[in-house]
Amino acid sequence: MWKHIRIEHNDYIIKKISMDGHHKVLLSSFVNMWGEEITSASLYQRCKCFNPLVEGDEETVSQWTLSQIHDKTNAQISIKECENAQVMEINSKLAGVPFTVKFYLKVMTSQEIYDEITLPLLLMVQQLQAQKHLLFDLLKKKDIEITEYKLEGAQLSRRNIETLAFIESHFEKLCTTIKIPDEFPLQPTQLFTQEMQNLYDNVMEKYANCKKLKEAAEQHADAEDSETQSVINDSSPEKKQKKNPKVSINKYIYKKYILGVR
Structure with a gap:
């Protein structure tokens, strides 16, 4: 960590x-x-x-x-x-x-910087985007639920907590108005808060597990391919010929001992 x-x-x-x-x-x-x-x-x-x-x-x-x-x-x-x-x-x-x-x-090296810094940051952004979409879906379901309650006659006891229906495009437009603070840290590490560290550790653990599963699947696929190739090789005409070799009989022996011709 x-x-x-x-x-x-x-x-x-x-x-x-x-x-x-x-x-x-x-x-x-x-x-x-x-x-x-x-x-x-x-x-x-x-x-x-x-x-x-x-x-x-x-x-x-x-x-x-x-x-x-x-x-x-x-x-x-x-x-x-x-x-x-x-x-x-x-x-x-x-x-x-x-x-x-x-x-x-x-x-x-640049590869080591990518593995330790760049890749984790990209994975963190991807995870935050996924979390945002999950939250959007939840808000939309909540709006449908609230609408159904209202249609059934439910009323708010406090009007000051009433909210408008969530519209994703309106939210995205609102986010564009958020400004970067004027007191932006001169040293980037100041932005790496404890919450960011926790997210870093979480995504890297997921990535490591995903990598292990992928490697295990590839090894399993390689083993199956090897087994299939072995079966194909055993079924080839050359293999069959070796397993069931044709017997070549001398013509003289065939006539004398099998046909009884002298």
């Missing part, structure tokens, strides 16, 4: 991904994105290099180190820009002892 982080008067979003002893640290301003992939073994050795007195097993030390990325109360994070990377230094305390570690975040 992405988290807000403020480093030296600049706003970023940051997240860590861990799976089977492999870790990825990502940092983004929504304009650029940097990251580093590292194994638990390499991260442990790096921690030992910066902190020779650190004791503990490889996985425990690695996970604690990664947790400091989101620990705003205990950790201080700074960034130094180098030629091809952003060096992110974390200074914290482990059991009261000063602890330092550095991550070397390189500029991510």
Whole structure:
């Protein structure tokens, strides 16, 4: 999950991904994105290099180190820009002892930016549009329901809560009058509110599940194609000939032993 982080008067979003002893640290301003992939073994050795007195097993030390990325109360994070990377230094305390570690975040490729930023934002827009259409359908059904109540003689006790029937085109026209605030955030990450983060996580979970189902369906289809091809091959004339080979009989043997001709 992405988290807000403020480093030296600049706003970023940051997240860590861990799976089977492999870790990825990502940092983004929504304009650029940097990251580093590292194994638990390499991260442990790096921690030992910066902190020779650190004791503990490889996985425990690695996970604690990664947790400091989101620990705003205990950790201080700074960034130094180098030629091809952003060096992110974390200074914290482990059991009261000063602890330092550095991550070397390189500029991510356009494909990685698409996977982590562009694609999720497009999916979020698609989901919001789908939710809007669901809401429109619900409002139209409510209007039909209210009309039916009125035809049956029902009356509102308070006229001030009466509403006009929902007309989609009127609503769309009203939306065009909504202005972008003059105090538009200079840093895009300020728009990435908790509600937006929740939507991001939701759509990415749906996307991952959809991807798994698609891959499973493709594997099933490939297995069926392979089985069908195997049946076709077994039914070919060449296969049948091998299964039922023609017996070639010497003419002399045929005459002598079968026909009894000498």
